[in-house]
Amino acid sequence: MAVAGMPKRSGRVSLAAGLALAAILLPALPVGDAFAEPKPTIAEAKKKLARLNEEADKIVEKYNQAGEKWKRAKKKYQKLNGELTRQNEKVAGLREDLVSVAVSTYQMGGVTGWQGMVSQPDPSTLLRGLAAADQLSASRAESVRAFDRATEELRVSRDKAKVALAEADRTRDELAEEKAKADKMVRAQTKLLRELGAFRAGNPDSPGIVYTGPASGNGREALEFAFAQVGKPYQYGGTGPGGWDCSGLTQAAWRAAGVSIPRTTWEQWSWGASRRVSLDELQPGDLIFSEGLGHVSLYVGNGQIVHAPQTGDVVKVVSLSSYGRRLVGAVRP
Structure with missing residues (x-):
């Protein structure tokens, strides 16, 4: 029997009331876990690990190739840089020779020392002086040519060394990029292996075992x-x-x-x-x-x-x- 002044009850709980009641009675779920994917089975994890290992083979091989390329580029640069250093020393030595020739010429008086030679009363002395002047002139000319050749070789060596250094820098960057990929792969492999309880750290000081097979x-x-x-x-x-x-x-x-x-x-x-x-x-x-x-x-x-x-x-x-x-x-x- 309805009580006067009170609204008549429906035989059903309203939708809003039902949701409120469910919110009270059901255990709360973390928002992020409400639709969390189930963890992979051991078989699935092993299959994923096999794929990772196969991919890792390729990544590590690229890393090793980049490492070898870097070593070659570095060695090439060091060789050319050594040649450049020796060439610098050679040019410096020739420059000193040129200075010595110039000083000697100046001390003789003029380019070939004519004033001193023509004043000699003995003709044989004049001839010897002319011969010495010719030798000096030839020596000076050869020194200049040698200096020019060495300077050009120095320029070539320097250019080659610059190219080699740029190549070494590029391969160093390539090596760093491949290493980053390999590091990422190792983290993924390690995580999965630890989850499977299959990670083996190994012993860097392991004594190994003795080979007793048929090889000779x-x-x-x-x-x-x-x-x-x-x-x-x-x-x-x-x-x-x-x-x-x-x-x-x-x-x-x-x-x-x-x-x-x-x-x-x-x-x-x-x-x-x-x-x-x-x-x-x-x-x-x-x-x-x-x-x-x-x-x-x-x-x-x-x-x-x-x-x-x-x-x-x-x-x-x-x-x-x-x-x-x-x-x-x-x-x-």
Whole structure:
């Protein structure tokens, strides 16, 4: 029964009242998390990591190439600058010679010293004086020519050194740009690996392990060196002794065996153009390259390789079947 003076109730709660009641009863959600995406599964994270590792191979290779280009440009500039310094010294010496000639000429009296010579009563004295004057004139002319030549060479050397310095500056900037990309990639890899609980810091002082495989000759020496690095961290741009990247390790291993190979994977593959072997004919010590030439490893024998894999991992021995990268070929140093 309705009470007089009171509005009649509806049998339903109004929409506004319902929303207010829901706001009171439901737990508050942070605005930013209201539509947060679910975290990726372990499988998805591993798949993302595989993509990052493949991309990192290319970025690190570009970084290494820029580093080698910078070293060459710097070396070229230093060589030309050294030549410029020597040329400066040569020009300075010739300038002193010219001053000495000028002083001698002045002291003789006039350009050729005619006044002194023609006053000599003995004709033989006059002839000797004329001969000396001719020699002086010829010497002075040659000094001037030598000075001119040296000055021109100095100008050329200076111009070459300027060009080399500009080239070195450009490659330094290129190196810094590639390093920034690599640093960003490493942060992404490290974050994902830590989330997966799979980050391995490694030990820069790892004693490694002993190679007992079938290799012989310098191939064995290369593998013995590589095995002694097992457990050390992967480090992009690393050339040891506390950390390695893939091509830094292979270069150092073969250097320990008395064979000089280039620094980067691209250069090692190109260097080995006449030394390539079929993947079906691998021998211990051979260099194995991945598709895209972003990674290189050393064949151990018995279906195994030793390599520096990627950020968050260490130098290790694994089976070739678990390599995880498509292969393009092999080189026998």
